[in-house]
Amino acid sequence: MQLPPFDYAVPRNLAEAVDRLAASAGNAAALAGGTDLLVNLKYRLVAPAALVAIRGLPELRGVRDGAGGGLDIGAGELLADLLEHPRIAALGGLHAAIRAVGSQHIRNLGTLGGNLCLPTRCWYTNQSEAWRTARTPCWKTEGLVCHVIPSSTTCRALNSADTAPMLVALGASLVLRGPRGERALPLADFYQDDGVNQHTLQPGELIVRVLVPAVAGRSAFRKLAARTGLDYGYASVAGVAIGPARRPRELRVVAGSVASRPVRLRHAEALVLERGLTPETIEAAAEATRADLGEVTNLFSPPGYKKRVVRGLVAKLLADLATTKERAA
Amino acid sequence: MTHRQFITLTVNGDRREVVVTPEMLLLDVLRDGFGLTGTKRGCTSGACGVCTVQGDDGRAVLSCLSLAIQWDGRSVTTIEGVAGPEGLHPVQQAFLEFGAVQCGYCTPGLVMTVKALLDRTPAADAAAIDEALAGAICRCTGHIKVKEAARQAVLRLQAAAQEQAHGPAQG
Numbered sequence: 001m002q003l004p005p006f007d008y009a010v011p012r013n014l015a016e017a018v019d020r021l022a023a024s025a026g027n028a029a030a031l032a033g034g035t036d037l038l039v040n041l042k043y044r045l046v047a048p049a050a051l052v053a054i055r056g057l058p059e060l061r062g063v064r065d066g067a068g069g070g071l072d073i074g075a076g077e078l079l080a081d082l083l084e085h086p087r088i089a090a091l092g093g094l095h096a097a098i099r100a101v102g103s104q105h106i107r108n109l110g111t112l113g114g115n116l117c118l119p120t121r122c123w124y125t126n127q128s129e130a131w132r133t134a135r136t137p138c139w140k141t142e143g144l145v146c147h148v149i150p151s152s153t154t155c156r157a158l159n160s161a162d163t164a165p166m167l168v169a170l171g172a173s174l175v176l177r178g179p180r181g182e183r184a185l186p187l188a189d190f191y192q193d194d195g196v197n198q199h200t201l202q203p204g205e206l207i208v209r210v211l212v213p214a215v216a217g218r219s220a221f222r223k224l225a226a227r228t229g230l231d232y233g234y235a236s237v238a239g240v241a242i243g244p245a246r247r248p249r250e251l252r253v254v255a256g257s258v259a260s261r262p263v264r265l266r267h268a269e270a271l272v273l274e275r276g277l278t279p280e281t282i283e284a285a286a287e288a289t290r291a292d293l294g295e296v297t298n299l300f301s302p303p304g305y306k307k308r309v310v311r312g313l314v315a316k317l318l319a320d321l322a323t324t325k326e327r328a329a
Numbered sequence: 330m331t332h333r334q335f336i337t338l339t340v341n342g343d344r345r346e347v348v349v350t351p352e353m354l355l356l357d358v359l360r361d362g363f364g365l366t367g368t369k370r371g372c373t374s375g376a377c378g379v380c381t382v383q384g385d386d387g388r389a390v391l392s393c394l395s396l397a398i399q400w401d402g403r404s405v406t407t408i409e410g411v412a413g414p415e416g417l418h419p420v421q422q423a424f425l426e427f428g429a430v431q432c433g434y435c436t437p438g439l440v441m442t443v444k445a446l447l448d449r450t451p452a453a454d455a456a457a458i459d460e461a462l463a464g465a466i467c468r469c470t471g472h473i474k475v476k477e478a479a480r481q482a483v484l485r486l487q488a489a490a491q492e493q494a495h496g497p498a499q500g
Contacts, residue, residue, distance in 0.1 A: 003354065104389065229460065229462075
């Protein structure tokens with residue numbers, strides 16, 4: 001597959017990049033690693049007139065100590081470089097989530113900000129133009145139908161960014177820069193349950209930094225995919241526990257690849273916070289995820305199967321959290 | 330309307346100015362511009378790894394997901410640049426000895442993947458080899474012989490490094 005024609009701009013700094021994107025009125029796309037964008041261009045899923053190269057912009061680089069002992073990660077950092085950073089290696093869950101993205105080849109090109117912006121996916125839309133045009137357009141491609149869930153009146157494509165549920169569980173926030181300046185936004189509020197408009201980036205806005213607060217606790221991540229390497233997950237789960245290993249005071253468990261945004265599994269959390277992390281409560285909490293997931297759509301795998309996958313992953317994740325020695329910092 | 334422009338690209342030490350348009354892939358420039366057809370075109374969506382080359386940071390890079398224009402002023406190594414004047418690279422030699430080749434189409438990508446891994450991690454263990462090879466796929470014959478060859482290349486490279494440090498082994 002060949003790429004369609006486009007203009008290519010190399011801004012010298014973040015301000016120029018934001019200006020260029022804003023001036024295009026939605027007709028330019030930011031190019032970081034390109035591992036997803038270039039595929040979507042080849043598939044003719046997006047057709048920007050110009051690409052604005054943001055890889056290497058100094059404002060998007062570096063891993064620094066953040067406020068209060070946290071981490072301040074440049075959104076343009078390569079996923080492969082982050083895996084080699086000692087402070088990220090010390091955050092077991094985040095390290096595992098980054099490592100779950102694509103293959104090593106993909107992580108050698110892809111960036112953290114790019115993964116967080118990964119468009120939602122489904123088995124109808126994320127195909128070549130020839131495949132798609134064999135049927136009428138869908139909600140995502142400006143039609144009025146869903147070929148995946150025929151009864152759906154909206155697009156319910158999946159958010160499959162592996163780092164998203166983990167960073168939501170860690171309570172991360174984003175520093176965004178747009179034409180109207182800089183703003184901070186909790187990552188949980190960055191996403192919304194809408195397959196077409198899955199995030200709240202304003203036109204011309206870019207993720208500049210990802211801020212991970214210091215967490216005096218343990219983190220873990222689990223994913224099930226058809227293959228360990230490369231594939232998007234049937235589901236993934238991320239967790240952070242603070243307090244005694246068997247009696248956490250705080251717990252956040254977040255699932256990925258189950259909706260158009262990462263989903264907090266609050267029933268499971270509440271059950272563990274009430275009764276502690278024992279083999280029996282782990283089983284009960286895993287079962288309780290059914291209530292959190294609500295209606296799971298039949299994307300890539302049947303809904304019943306997906307719920308069983310989440311159940312199994314949560315049981316393993318909670319056992320990880322109960323036994324790991326890690327002190328996330 | 331897209332614009333033609335010159336970029337400077339060094340491939341296997343050969344520095345050239347080439348004309349590109351923004352939508353040209355690194356893969357296209359290597360194959361059609363430099364005539365280096367060892368780098369293959371496969372899925373063109375980052376899933377198969379046959380287009381793998383080695384970037385100037387030593388990492389394995391997918392040339393089907395890189396715009397040529399992004400490589401202006403930089404250098405890459407392709408399969409044609411792996412063997413030295415003294416003969417095959419230890420990774421190539423190991424692939425040959427272990428029969429880690431069937432139809433051969435994926436072989437350049439697999440060799441570049443293993444070479445990039447061992448350049449950065451000379452003592453790569455079996456798990457690291459598995460992880461690297463997850464992004465480069467052989468459709469004919471599977472990965473067992475490829476992994477055996479990669480482990481053999483690790484041993485060869487370690488022996489060579491030891492010899493360099495301590496002189497040839499005695500007895």
